[in-house]
Amino acid sequence: MEVIGNQRASLGQDIHDLLLRTGKGQSIGQFGEIFQGQIEDQFQRLRRCLVSLPCSSIYSRATFAPIKYARLRVRPAHKQKALKVTQLVLARLNAARIGGTITIESTVPEAKGCGSSTADCIAAAIAAADAVGQQLSEEEMGSLVVEGEVASDNFMFQRAVLFAHREGIVLEDYARNLPKLEVLGFDTAQDAIVETLKHPPAAYSWRQHQSFCTLSVALRRAIWEDDVGLLGRVATASAFINQLFLPKPMFSEIHSMAERSAALGIAVAHSGTVMSILLDPTDRRLENKVEEIKANLLNLGISNVLHFQT
């Protein structure tokens, strides 16, 4: 850390010596969260946190063409959070006098709970650092992205972490990946749009805080023991609690349908409208179940299903 710090300090000393290049960055998206809640830490402080359900089938790409002393702009122009994070990254790297255009190309649907703005911000942060020949650690990225967008998802980490998404810090590093899942994801409200910051954070009761304590322990066990069954149960339980705060249409129909097909569970976007059904990739009846679930979703009017693996 110290070496990197020194290098970075020297960067800003003479902008004329700075070697610039076109920076590139990329980030995957997510499909809602496996878990989202509010957990009491050992000092009885309540901390909002989440574990994303990562989805590599959707992604954002950023290209940053740096110009010294130029104004910083973003394309498309509405990606203001990505612009802000680019600014923060350049400032962190003592390259605040660098400007230019950051261009975002994304396949992540916006305002659905797929983490489009987080994906844009991560891609932009990587591209900005790349343009000045630097790399950010995942932790740095986590705190910068949260600073830029107030609340973010956690897929800047290449491993499973319990992320305090409004503080930008890791509450628990599981030091390994989520167990592998087969996921059928879809949008429960094709026309609706969710602005993450416009709806207030869920006001959980003390009873729900206690549930989250149990769920977080189960989550740790599921990840450490590579127990997809338990992971599915945690996702379902988290979805049920949060259904009280941001209800998904057809929630109970979808849940009972998933149960009938003996799926592992369901996962929801805790600020969004997407939802998914989780399956075990080693399930011998996997193909049958996928067909069955897709047919049942079609009966509920859901035709657009994204099938992916974590």
Add this chain to the structure above:
Amino acid sequence: MTAQDVTVLDSYKPKLVKVEDNLTAAAFRFMKIFPAAFCLRRVQEEGWTETQPLIMQTSSCNMALGAAMICNLHGFPLTIISDSVCGDLLRIRLEGLNATLITLAEPGVGSECQKTRIDQIEEVRARIPNHWWVNLSDHPGNPGAYGFFAAQLIEELGQIDYLVGAVGSGGSVCGTAGFLRELFPEMLAVGVDTFGSVLFGQPRQTRRLRGIGSAVLPQNLDHSLFDEVHWVTAAEAYKATRRLYQKTFLFCGETSGAAWLVASYLARKNSKARVVCILPDDGELYRGTVYNDQYLRRENLWLAHLPEAPREVAFPADAGPGWSFMHWGRREYAEVIRCENPL
């Protein structure tokens, strides 16, 4: 809640002891400190300020002791109104913690006795101005306190198939089962009650066994959580407590013995199932009773042999004279009673 509370409570967490291949005993030194501490936190959130004297009512003497421990830790003056008679050892420990204990008259069958109890409570409340009143047994924080325990079971054991515990206020079994069912809805919950307790539909009578059962239906008892209900006699519970000690060296109270009796039977019968039983306290307070042969013979509570298995009954009123059980089937109380007495 201070760091000191956290340290104290941590030291009271149960040990999970594997007593059979498929049976784990959650052995608490003193379980009731958890709901007492948790309810006190809730009371603070509800607006109680530390300068106000506290009056707590509870159906359980152990809950009274738990409350006295936590309040004494902080120097909060406490008056406890207990619904049931506390033994001498417990009374000594309570008074050593500067708590004032008031015991209510036993509820009788007639309305006269109910009136006496209410009068007694009113009298105490009138004596202490500006107090904060809370019924610990009926407070939602009583079952709500067991999230940590459900988490501990999941952390150490993963998924379990049976949760067995004695029922009094409904706190520990309903609380723990409620948290576990959020993840494992198929888990079976088994309640252990005693004869003469109204909890699961037995006609009210004087109970020999303490710490199990109740003369009134508590607000925290959620009948719809239970798959199976057992009734045991005082003599059976005492004998089982002694047997538990001989087989596992766990020196516990009679409530633990009753829970273990049922749990070890279920573990034998379902060899593939993982069974957990709750042992709520150690045997310290029961040296003069459960662990005293002379006392048992004098009180006619001596039992030569434990029954191997319970007798199955269809309705609560059919249970007895010894260890009996029925499939409760997650039904509400009224539904079970309606089946028993169809119009």
